[in-house]
Amino acid sequence: MLSLTVFCSAHTGIDPRYERLAEEVGVEIGRRGWTLVWGAGAVSMMGAVARGARAHGARLIGVIPESLLSRELGDRDVHEFVVTRDMRQRKAIMDERSDAFLAMPGGIGTLEELLEVWTARTLGMHNKPVVILDPWGDFAPLREQIEQLVAKGFMRREAADELEWCVDVGDALDHVARSVS
Numbered sequence: 001m002l003s004l005t006v007f008c009s010a011h012t013g014i015d016p017r018y019e020r021l022a023e024e025v026g027v028e029i030g031r032r033g034w035t036l037v038w039g040a041g042a043v044s045m046m047g048a049v050a051r052g053a054r055a056h057g058a059r060l061i062g063v064i065p066e067s068l069l070s071r072e073l074g075d076r077d078v079h080e081f082v083v084t085r086d087m088r089q090r091k092a093i094m095d096e097r098s099d100a101f102l103a104m105p106g107g108i109g110t111l112e113e114l115l116e117v118w119t120a121r122t123l124g125m126h127n128k129p130v131v132i133l134d135p136w137g138d139f140a141p142l143r144e145q146i147e148q149l150v151a152k153g154f155m156r157r158e159a160a161d162e163l164e165w166c167v168d169v170g171d172a173l174d175h176v177a178r179s180v181s
Contacts, residue, residue, distance in 0.1 A: 003035040007113040009106035010041035023052035025171050030056025037098050038075040039062035042075035042104040055164035063093050100129045122159040129179035131164045133172045
């Protein structure tokens with residue numbers, strides 16, 4: 001059973017279309033019979049991806065630092081609920097429990113998680129796919145920055161090409177399935 005770590009926002013008050021996107025990702029994870037590994041948040045996009053996955057039979061592994069239990073309202077309706085001492089331990093557990101990574105729009109935490117797994121891949125620390133699901137262009141400035149880094153010689157083209165950019169949920173998860181098998 002494939003395990004997919006999903007990075008996304010736990011910030012409330014965002015445009016509802018982002019929560020619908022996250023729920024659609026969760027639904028598709030469940031339909032494919034996969035495991036969702038995520039930050040165990042019960043609110044915003046984090047909560048939506050879990051609801052969609054749960055409703056469609058996915059296995060859920062929630063990993064949350066003790067300090068965020070009250071802020072993100074840790075979702076305990078899961079197969080495994082892991083409380084960590086800090087963010088570093090959280091990310092390490094999510095990394096080791098996952099076959100692939102999917103980032104959706106989010107804030108600084110999402111960016112940090114995305115950049116860490118991408119860096120680890122480019123350094124050969126893992127060979128797991130890193131996919132960015134960006135239907136509305138939220139990551140366009142990041143993509144432009146990456147292209148500038150390549151053009152100025154700060155980054156190899158091969159490193160930039162380690163990211164898979166998708167605008168459609170089905171395409172993103174199909175890429176994960178092809179890359180892992």
